[in-house]
Amino acid sequence: MSDDNHTVPYPEASTEHPTLVIPGSGTGEGADAARPKRRRRRWPWVLLILVILLAGLVVAAEFIARSILPGTVRSLVIDQLDLPADQQLDVEAEGILLPQLIGGRLDTLHLSTDAVTLEGVTGAADVTATGIPLRGGDLGGASGTIRIDQAQFTTLLAGTDLPVESVAFEAPNATLGGSFTVFGTAVPISVTLTPGAVDGDLELTPVSLSIGGLDVDVDGVGGMLGSVGEDLTKPQRVCIADQLPAGLTLTSLEIVGSEAVIDIDVNGAIATDESLLEKGVCPRP
Incomplete structure (x- = not known):
């Protein structure tokens, strides 16, 4: 071959002509680091868990209130009417109790017994009381039925x-x-x-x-x-x-x-x- 057609070498890299990088075309760790990470929204899940826990506490408190209230009312009635300690007496409250207990007044109470003796007369009794104050005071009203043989x-x-x-x-x-x-x-x-x-x-x-x-x-x-x-x-x-x-x-x-x-x-x-x-x-x- 002749020296007249020799190969010309590539010019050296120069800072005058930097290599351009097309946005979005990069791959690899460098590209991942450059891309901003999307923050995961966790607050709805936290709120949901708090609501569930709060609901559980309310249900538990309501259950406790319904477990305690009948025995308390029964003891008060037996004491006030001077009934035997083993007097059978069923107590049932209407509605959700927690708001009523916080407000200091029960809406409605039903009391019933298969046999109670008042002044020598024995019979079955059902009584409904309304507006029962928990901190003392008169009843809003009450009525009942007594059945005798x-x-x-x-x-x-x-x-x-x-x-x-x-x-x-x-x-x-x-x-x-x-x-x-x-x-x-x-x-x-x-x-x-x-x-x-x-x-x-x-x-x-x-x-x-x-x-x-x-x-x-x-x-x-x-x-x-x-x-x-x-x-x-x-x-x-x-x-x-x-x-x-x-x-x-x-x-x-x-x-x-x-x-x-x-x-x-x-x-x-x-x-x-x-x-x-x-x-x-x-x-x-």
């Missing part, structure tokens, strides 16, 4: 002038069995009455009458039996306030099946006035 209804009428030795229910009436004395001889008598309530008193309206096993005219028997006959043949109002706490008022009474269903109204001040827990008083005749 035939034997207890007989006890309820024991203080009256009626010849009551037994009671038989046949809804809506009650038949009273007893006797009265005529010339030293006991004469059996049976009177069927429809019970009710008027102004807090028990009202008995006669329906039929039997003397010595014979049915007699209710309207015409008054003269035959004198004052006893008059009492048996006209509606009677019987005060039973002396057989109930003073804070309870009879509002209605009816025979349902084999029970006498007595509705009562409860004075809200019974929670603060101890005299309302004492036996009531009947006016003198």
Whole structure:
């Protein structure tokens, strides 16, 4: 080969002409380092966890409140009414308790028992109280129902002038069995009455009458039996306030099946006035 066509060498790298780097075309560690890292948003997850924990605490607190409240209320009622320590009494509160406890007042409480004895009369009872203050004060209101059987209804009428030795229910009436004395001889008598309530008193309206096993005219028997006959043949109002706490008022009474269903109204001040827990008083005749 001839030296006339010799190879010309590449020029050396010069700072006058730096190598250009096209953005985004780089690869490798240098490119990764140059690219800004995207920060991961963690706060929604943190917030969700806090909400879940808070909900769990609220549920736990509500559960604890519902576990403690019935026993506390039961103890207070038993103490106030001087009931036996082993008295069966179910307590149930309505609504979510925590806001009510914080506010210091329960919306509604239901109390029920299969058997409770008040002033010698035993029956099943259901009472609903509203606006119950937790820091002292009167109840917003309360009412209830007492159910008694035939034997207890007989006890309820024991203080009256009626010849009551037994009671038989046949809804809506009650038949009273007893006797009265005529010339030293006991004469059996049976009177069927429809019970009710008027102004807090028990009202008995006669329906039929039997003397010595014979049915007699209710309207015409008054003269035959004198004052006893008059009492048996006209509606009677019987005060039973002396057989109930003073804070309870009879509002209605009816025979349902084999029970006498007595509705009562409860004075809200019974929670603060101890005299309302004492036996009531009947006016003198």
